[in-house]
Amino acid sequence: MRFAVLQFGGSNCDHDAYHVVHDVCGVDCDLIWYKEGIGREYDAVIIPGGFSYGDYLRAGAIATRTPIMQDVLAHAGAGRLVLGICNGAQIGAESGLVPGVFTTNEYPKFICEWVHLKVENATSPFTTKYRKGEVIRIPIAHKEGRYVVPPGVGRQLLDEGRVAFRFCNEAGECTPASNPNGSELNITGVLGEDGNVLVMMPHPERAAEGILGSDDGRRLFESMIAHIENQ
C-alpha cells in the first residue's frame, strides 16, 4: 500500500499529512512535487492544506489548473482514493471532484480553532472507523472555507449520503451558532459522486495524536487504510 501527498508552491500541511500516514499509521508515502506528475499508481492521493499560489485569484484556482491535477482526476476516475484537506478541499471543489465551492467565510476573517463535527456518513472509505452521528473534535484554519452550492444541492447531498461531516456543537446539533464560517447546512466534508473522493476544510492530520489535543482525525486515515486493505 502506498499513499502520495501532493506539494504545490504554498502547500504547508504536506509534511503533517506525510507524518500521519507514514509515521503514525506506518504506511509508505511519497511526497510529490506538482511538476513531477503522478508517475505510478497510488492507493490514495492526499491534496494537503496550505495556500497554493498564495490563493491568488481564488483559493485553489491556480493549483487546479496545473497538469498534475489531470493525473489526480485519472486516479480518482479509476476509483482510487483522493482526500483533499483545507486548500486541498478548495482545489477538489475547483476541479469538479465535488460540487460547489469553498469561498470567503461569512465573517471574513481567518479562523483557527477547534470545532466539533458530526459524522453524517460512516460507510464511506474515509469514515468507517467512526459511528454515524458521532461527534468528533478537529481543528479548522481558513479564511475561505464557507461551502456554497447552488440552491437545493446541499439538501440533495445530505439525502444522498454525500456529506461526511457537518459543523455541530458538543451535543451534535448542527445549529447556526456551531457553524463557524457560514457553510451551507453546516456542511464541511463532501464526498464525490462515487464515494472515493472526500474534501474537507477541517484538518484531521492536526488531530491524529493525543499529544495534539485530539486523535479523532487519525481514524479517518485508518478508515482509508482499512478500505484499501479490504479491496
Place this chain on the structure above:
Amino acid sequence: MSFTANITISLKEGMLDPEARAIQHALSNLGFETETLTTARVFSITMDVPTEADARIRAGEMCERLLANPVIHSYEIEVLK
C-alpha cells in the same frame, strides 16, 4: 492587432459578499451611509488577435477556464482597440 479586454468578475446576484459587507460597515463608521455596495474584480488583458470578435471569444474562454467560478461568479467582457 492588439485588443484590450476588460473583464469584470462579480458575485452572482444574491450571493453573500462578506467583503462588501465589511467595507460598507467601515464606510458607515466614517459617516458614509450607503444603500448597497458590491465588489468586483477587473482584469485588463491585452492580446494580439486578428479581430475584436476573436478577442471577445478568447476572453470568454479565460473566464470559463480560470478567471471565474461559475458556481458563484458572473462576468462581463468589454473589448477595446
